[in-house]
Each structure stands twice: as structure tokens, then as C-alpha cells.
Amino acid sequence: MIQPELIWMLAGERLSEGLHMYKDVVDDTGPLSVGAYWVIHLIFGRSLVMYKLLAALLIIFQIAYINALFIRYKSFEENTYIPAAVMVVLFHLSFDLLTLSPSLMGGTFLIMALGQLYAQTVLQKEGSDSVLLAGMFGGVAVLFHFPLIVFLPFLVVAGIAISGFTFRQFILSLFGYFLPIFLCALYYFWIDSLPEFVLEYLFASRIIDVYTHVSLLYILLAFALPLILAMVGYLVGLLFKMITVNQQKQRQLIFLYLIFAILSILLTNRQTPYQFIIILPALTYFITQIFIYLSNKKALAIFSFILFLGVPASGYLWLVFGMQSGQFTSYIIEIENKHEISKGKSIVVLGDDIAYYKHATLATPYLNQKLSKRILNDFDDFADMASVYQQFLIEQPELIIDQEGLFADLLVRIPLLSDLYQIEEEGLYRLRK
Incomplete structure (x- = not known):
């Protein structure tokens, strides 16, 4: 694939x-x-x-x-x-x-x-x-x-x-x-x-x-x-x-x-x-x-x-x-041990390694990394920030794989997201139970 x-x-x-x-x-x-x-x-x-x-x-x-x-x-x-x-x-x-x-x-x-x-x-x-x-x-x-x-x-x-x-x-x-x-x-x-x-x-x-x-x-x-x-x-x-x-x-x-x-x-x-x-x-x-x-x-x-x-x-x-x-490393989906963490879960991947989705489902609209980045980084547009918060609040993905630090920046701009998610390790956020 x-x-x-x-x-x-x-x-x-x-x-x-x-x-x-x-x-x-x-x-x-x-x-x-x-x-x-x-x-x-x-x-x-x-x-x-x-x-x-x-x-x-x-x-x-x-x-x-x-x-x-x-x-x-x-x-x-x-x-x-x-x-x-x-x-x-x-x-x-x-x-x-x-x-x-x-x-x-x-x-x-x-x-x-x-x-x-x-x-x-x-x-x-x-x-x-x-x-x-x-x-x-x-x-x-x-x-x-x-x-x-x-x-x-x-x-x-x-x-x-x-x-x-x-x-x-x-x-x-x-x-x-x-x-x-x-x-x-x-x-x-x-x-x-x-x-x-x-x-x-x-x-x-x-x-x-x-x-x-x-x-x-x-x-x-x-x-x-x-x-x-x-x-x-x-x-x-x-x-x-x-x-x-x-x-x-x-x-x-x-x-x-x-x-x-x-x-x-x-x-x-x-x-x-x-x-x-x-x-x-x-x-x-x-x-x-x-x-x-x-x-x-x-x-x-x-x-x-x-x-x-x-x-x-x-x-x-x-x-x-x-x-x-290694010409196809960013082209072919290769499942590794690190990807097993998302199996059967609703997730969001904020980065280019989308193999996490192989056995998981997408929550929130942010599928295309480059287009999503334009929205998630638009801190000056309050309508965009409100929409982002609403998406995470409504769909509540179980895991967020943050490969580029986008979600970390969002937590600073939208502190209410900190009530929903806790950091498990660098680049990995889990929904609070």
C-alpha cells in the first residue's frame, strides 16, 4: 500500500x-x-x-x-x-x-x-x-x-x-x-x-x-x-x-x-x-x-x-x-512496532508518517498534513482556532501523534485542550479518561 x-x-x-x-x-x-x-x-x-x-x-x-x-x-x-x-x-x-x-x-x-x-x-x-x-x-x-x-x-x-x-x-x-x-x-x-x-x-x-x-x-x-x-x-x-x-x-x-x-x-x-x-x-x-x-x-x-x-x-x-x-520510504506504507499503539483507535496524525492510520480511524478533518498545518498554525484567525477546538471537543480522538509540534503549540494557544489531553511521551497525547 x-x-x-x-x-x-x-x-x-x-x-x-x-x-x-x-x-x-x-x-x-x-x-x-x-x-x-x-x-x-x-x-x-x-x-x-x-x-x-x-x-x-x-x-x-x-x-x-x-x-x-x-x-x-x-x-x-x-x-x-x-x-x-x-x-x-x-x-x-x-x-x-x-x-x-x-x-x-x-x-x-x-x-x-x-x-x-x-x-x-x-x-x-x-x-x-x-x-x-x-x-x-x-x-x-x-x-x-x-x-x-x-x-x-x-x-x-x-x-x-x-x-x-x-x-x-x-x-x-x-x-x-x-x-x-x-x-x-x-x-x-x-x-x-x-x-x-x-x-x-x-x-x-x-x-x-x-x-x-x-x-x-x-x-x-x-x-x-x-x-x-x-x-x-x-x-x-x-x-x-x-x-x-x-x-x-x-x-x-x-x-x-x-x-x-x-x-x-x-x-x-x-x-x-x-x-x-x-x-x-x-x-x-x-x-x-x-x-x-x-x-x-x-x-x-x-x-x-x-x-x-x-x-x-x-x-x-x-x-x-x-x-x-530507500527511494520509497516516504511513499510505501511500512508498519513498524511503533505503529501498533494506534491499532483500533480513533487518532489524528500531525505529520508525514501516516502508517498509524493503517489499523486506525481518522478523527477530526485534518487528513492532509500540509493543508491542515495551514489551519492549525493560523493563530491570528480566531474563527479557525474556534473551529479547531470544536473539532477536537466533538470528535475527541483517542490519540494524537504530533510529529511536528503542532498540537503542542495548540495547547499554548487553546489552553482548554489541556483539559482533554495529557502528554504520554514526546509527540504523543492521549485523551484523558
């Missing part, structure tokens, strides 16, 4: 208790993603297996959809299942690509939006359905994973420069894009949580330090081989094959998609390999060109060996080396 998976489970658990995201859970996971985790918790509880199974279903859908898209719109001269095979391999670059992450769920809708742009580009039709759906799928993707908001400028640039949107189609696509976002904002307005939704989900996590679970250099090392193959595929398609006008537009569309997908990674709040999952369709397209356009059998054999054996092997070796070198 990785730390984000435990965060998602805890958020789903809180919502299953009748609480609301952002209002009662301080975290910046997308509202639709949390809705999915909420449903999973209602039916299956904290089931890591279900996260993997549902992720597998979405991955199968993405692979089938991309392959069918290339076949339907004649991206290549022959109908082939090579893109599906390539994409299967790419999904095994890192172990966390195979979990039900917000980027996987949001990326699924982003791929569907890309499919609608494909339809508009290839068919050159004046109909409005594909334009509206492209915008709506893009808006839904944002509600799963905020960094996918970069699809909006992608929609504008691709729609005007490549797909040839008319002004009416352009306005319709923008309407489709903002409609689901507006409806979601309206829901949070109804439950009196619109400021929290705007601050925590849309802005706050982008202006504070991100969680650097895995170093960027190490992530790029994992994706190095596929990126090299994609560049080779792009050059092969550019130099060795004459393509039709529609295929040229598709290539431009995919290339533009890749650029904006990479830009979206800059907005992520957790630096992890699974954030790169949205670039896989573009890599699939360019790598496939190697096997479609090259005719030299020796070269094909070499590239086949590199892709189908080299890429999975490099992903496995990357994981083994990362475990041995």
Missing part, C-alpha cells in the same frame, strides 16, 4: 459516516474521485484488492478505447492491435500505475474527450455532439484530478488550430467544459462549503509545497526507455512514411496532447509515478509507429525485444533498486 491509497481510503471512510469533503475532510483529492472511494468503502470497506480490480477494469477500458480509436479513424493504414499490446506494457512501468488513482480515473475521461476531438478532426462535421462531449468529458476529468485543468487550453488550441472549430462550436465546447464544474460548485454552495472547495481543491494545494514521495529524477529514470522509444517512433513516422491529411492532423493532435499532459504534471500535489499515467496514450501512438512503418526485420526484432522485455524488466529493476536504496 502506498501513502496516497491510505489517504483515499480514509477520505472515503469519512464520507461514509455522512460527512462532506472539504468541509469535514481537509484534503485536496478531487470530488468525483472521493465519491468513488466513498462508494467503494460503503460496499467493500478498506479493500486494497478492490482498488486494484477496479483499476484493472479502467485500464482495460483505456487500452480497448485507444486501440478502437486508432482503428476507427484510420490512424494507421492497417487495422492492428499493436497499440493495445504497447499500452499493456507501458502500464507495467511502475507498480503504482495499477491502482485506482485520481489520475487514472480522470485520465479515462480525458481519453474519451480526445476521442471526441478525433471525431471532429477526421469527420469534419458540423454536428455539435462531439464538440459538446469533448468539453464535458474534459470538465469531468478536472473533477477527478485537478491538474487535468490544462485540458482547457488544449481544447482551445486543438479545437481552433487543428479541428477547425467554428465560433459556435468553440462556445459550445466551453459550455460543456464548465457545466460539470459549475454543478459541483453549486453542490458545495448548497452545503455551505464553497469557500473550502475553492481554497482546498482549486488553489491551496497548488501554492504550497508538494509531497515529494519519489524524486523527479528517479521517476524520469523509470520512464526513460519508453520516452526514447516514443522519440524514435516519432522520427520513424516523420521520415519513413507519407501520411494522409487526416493522419497528419491526428499526429498533431496527439503531439499537442503530450505537451499539455506533461504540463499537467507540474500542477500535481504529489510527486509520484502514477501522475504520469496520462501521457501513456501519446507514448502508445508514437511507439506503435515503429512497428507499423519499419520494414527491416532485424530492426523490428530489436525494438520488439526492447519494448516487450526491456520495458517490463526495467520497471521491475527500478522498483527493486528503489526499495533497496
